[in-house]
Amino acid sequence: MDLFNAVIQVLDSTIRLSVPLLLACLAGLYSERAGIFDIGLEGKMLVGAFAGAAAASVFHSAYLGLGMAILISVAFALIHGFASITHRGNQIVSGVAINFIAAGSTIMLGQAWFQQGGRTPALASDERFGAIIWPGADALRGVPILGPIYSELISGHSVLVYVAFLAVPFTWWVLFRTRFGLRMRAVGENPAAVDTAGISVAWLRYRALICTGVLTGIAGAYLSMVQNGGFVKDMTAGKGYIALAALIFAKWKPVNAMFACLLFGFLDALSIRLQGTPLPVIGKVPVQLMQALPYILTVILLAGFIGKAIPPRAGGVPYVKER
Amino acid sequence: MSTPYAKLPAWADYVLIPLINLFVAFVVAGFVVILVGENPLRAAVVLVEGAFGRGQGIAFTLFYATTFIFSGLSVAVAAHCGLFNIGGEGQGYIAGLGIGIVCLAFDSVLPWWLTFPLAIIAAAAMGALWALIPAYLQAKRGSHIVITTIMFNFIAASVMVYALVGFLKPANSMAPQTRTFLDGAQLPKLNWVIELFGAKIRSAPFNISFLLALAMAFLVWVLIWRTRLGYEMRTYGHSSKAARYAGISETRIIIVAMMISGALAGMMALNPTMGDQHNVALEFVSGAGFVGIAVALMGRLHPVGIVLAAILFGMLYQGGAELAFEMPAISRDMIVIIQGLVILFAGALEHMFRPYVQALFASLSPRSVGMEAIKGKGA
Structure with a gap:
């Protein structure tokens, strides 16, 4: 039973840790599917986290923060x-620029406005998104196996967690079942064809980027208003890049993206859990190896050893109307 | 919009437009200063005074510039070959491992002028090695170099934590850093050069690796514009198809260019470790690899431009420190914002003001932009 509880705890923190990755990953999916590389997921999450926490603490409202x-x-x-x-x-240069501006301005504005070393004031419980307890969660807790699964894993998360996981089928639906999604995919593969059909390439791409912004904003709000009761400098800590890795891992598909993010979240949860404890067979695994594992996995995947990841064809290439 | 950009006189292309971009970046930065409730003009004065006002400031400015010359050159070499090496940070960081091993092994037996070349080789080799894998994967397996080099930055960070905690730090110490290097691995200072001009310097880490940086800038110029390899790299960067038709090996050119780029990024680690702190510590690169991107873009990928841009950023770092001291509302992170704005305006938006400059030139002197014929026809 101890082992079972441990597993449940690891899975529970897997969910919590993979939510920001998932939101950022889906965000990247919109922009990259439309043919815009986005290295700046990290920066956009960071400004989202800062703006969310700052607004929530000033206006005392979680939703205004969001x-x-x-x-x-x-x-x-x-x-x-x-x-x-x-x-x-150059899209990569622009993304890098956004990451820098975000990293610098959040700390500087945070310090100037709140004078707490780049932090925002700690958020009170009504300024954060609290956990939603599903009906019967407490009553069912005692039931073996299913009880903990229901009350720990499914119930008891904040609204943003459910938003993140609902965003997966929603993104799938938008991408593969709507006109906007079809056009967006087309503009990422062959913008000239979209242009010939009389649809504005620029406006389509802008709309895709707005979707990206919305999702990274939610991801940032999750970091500063759910996971942590306030903004801390550089709190994204490379999550934007891991999300990008997950996106490649998922071959730019929403459902795969969810599994990739859950995998990376699981690795993270496991490395926290296993800190210092020796494993059977392998012996003691250095924490650093566990932390580097998502990156190493991505490199191996990119090298084409776990199936080939083919990016949208027009990705990274600015569209020039006439030639 | 489909007409190619009309030709501008060279001075407008290489001096005027970068200056306009830089100016706009600073104007936007000025708005951020207003946002935190300070006077941007006074901030600019404090910044420039802090960087160049006294000998101390100049020495620090050049100390920071040294690192940025290396990282800027690293980005530029790769960029000439059409590759975006965003992994300078990791390549420089991992080079610290080579430097650490060499210095710890030899600092008690060899004088600095023997340790230094060994450390240069170790740093360059580690940096090149760290760039080799992404380069190989790009050349052979087609994996995107930007993503792999970012991943290698993170992997480098993990490896360095492991190495520092695991075997580089002294056994009886808790801090994740090597012991202080002895005299045999401390680079001589160059402060006396500035003192020749009558300035007084209390202590500044400006050291001999600055000369190495200048030498590398010259060698990069020779490489890119005066050798066959450089020509091949530029050809490949301009059009990979043309390079293939010309019989240039794609694999070879990518790997060679990235290894040179990685080696330059690796040498960046010499300045902060052997020149300043005299140890290898956690996070000692502290973003200098990324500054290289801004420096290379600002310097338009030319070594002369890069040296100037590196001094500009050295000035921002040194002046920024003074600024943070003088104006409490402005922290050192202001530099990071400026850096981002420079990358945005000099890099991603580099052509934003071009049409206006062209229009201006065309109306002032049509000949200078080669518009004569078109105008003649119209009239």
């Missing part, structure tokens, strides 16, 4: 669009 997180994150996505769609700049 709204502000989305708003600022979308604004940054639009800067990326302005540089890479309107001015046909």
Whole structure:
């Protein structure tokens, strides 16, 4: 039973840790499917986290915080669009720029406005998204096996967790069952064809980037308003890049993205859980190896040893109307 | 919009437009300063004074610039070959491992002028090795170099924590850093050069690796514009198809370019370790690899431009430290914002102001932009 409880705990923290990855990964999916590389997921999450926590603590409302997180994150996505769609700049350079601006401005504005070393004030419980206890969760807790699964894994998360996991089927539906999704995929593969059909390539890509901004905003809000009761500098800590890795791992497909993020979240949860404890057979695994595992896995995948990941064809190439 | 950009005089292309971009980046940065309630003009004065006002400041500016020259050159070499090496941070960090091993082994037996070349080789080799794997994967397996080099930054961070905690730190110490290097692995200072001009310097880590950086800048210029290899790299960067038709081996050119780039990034680690801290510590690169991106873009991938841009960023780092001291509302992170803005305006938005500059030139002197014929026809 101890082992079972341990497994449940690891799985529970897997869910908590994979949510920001999942949201960022889906965010990247929208933009990359539309043919815009987005290295700036990290930065957009960071500004989202900061704006969310700052607004929530000033206005004492979690939902206003979330709204502000989305708003600022979308604004940054639009800067990326302005540089890479309107001015046909290098998308990677623009993404890198956004990461820097985000990293610097969140700390500086945080320090100037709240004077807590780049942090935002600790959020009170009504300024955060609390856990939602599903009906009967407490009553069923005692039931063996199913009880803990229901009350720990399924119930007891904040609303953003459910939003993240609902975003997966929603994204699938948008991508593969709507006109917008079809066009978005087309613009990522062959923008000239979309243009010939009389549809604006730029406007389509901008809309995709707005979706990206919304999702990274939610991801940031999750970090600062659910996982942590306030903003801490550099709190994204490379999650944007892991999300990018997960996106490649998932071959740009929403359902795969969920599993990739759960896998990376699981590795993270496991490395926290196993810190210092020796494993059977392998012996003691260095924590650093566990932490590096998502990156190593991505490199191996990219090398084509676990199936080939083929990116959208027009990805990274600015669209020039006439030739 | 489909007409190719009209030709501008070289000075406009290489001086005027970068300066406009830089100016806009600083204007936007000025708005951030206003946002935190300070006066941007006074901030600019403090910044420039802090960087160049006294000998101390100049020495620090050049100390920071040294690292940025290496990282800027690293980005530029790869960029000439059409590759975006975003992994300078990791390549420089992992080079610390080579430097650490060499210095710990030889600092008690060899003088600095023997340890230094060994450390250069170790740093360059480790950096090149760390770039080799992404390069090989790009060349042979088609995996995107940007993603793999980012991944290798993170892997390098893990490896370095493991190495520092595991075997580089002294057994009886808790801090994850090597012991302080002895005299045999401490680079001589160059502060006396600045003192020749009458300035006073209390202590600054400006050291001999600056000369190595300048030498590398010259060698990169020779490589890119005066050798066959450099020509092949530029050809490949311009059009990989043309390079293939010309019989240039794709695998070879990618791997060679990335290894040179990695070696330069690796050498960046010499300055902070052997020149300043005299140890290898956690996170000693602290973002210098990424600054290289801004420096290379600002310097338009030319060694001369890169040296100037590196000094500019050295000035920002040194002046920024003074600024944070003078104006409490502004922290050192202001530099990170400026860096981001420079990358945005000089890199991603580099052509934003071009049409306006062209229009201006065309109206002032049509000849200078080669518009004469078109105008003649129209009239």
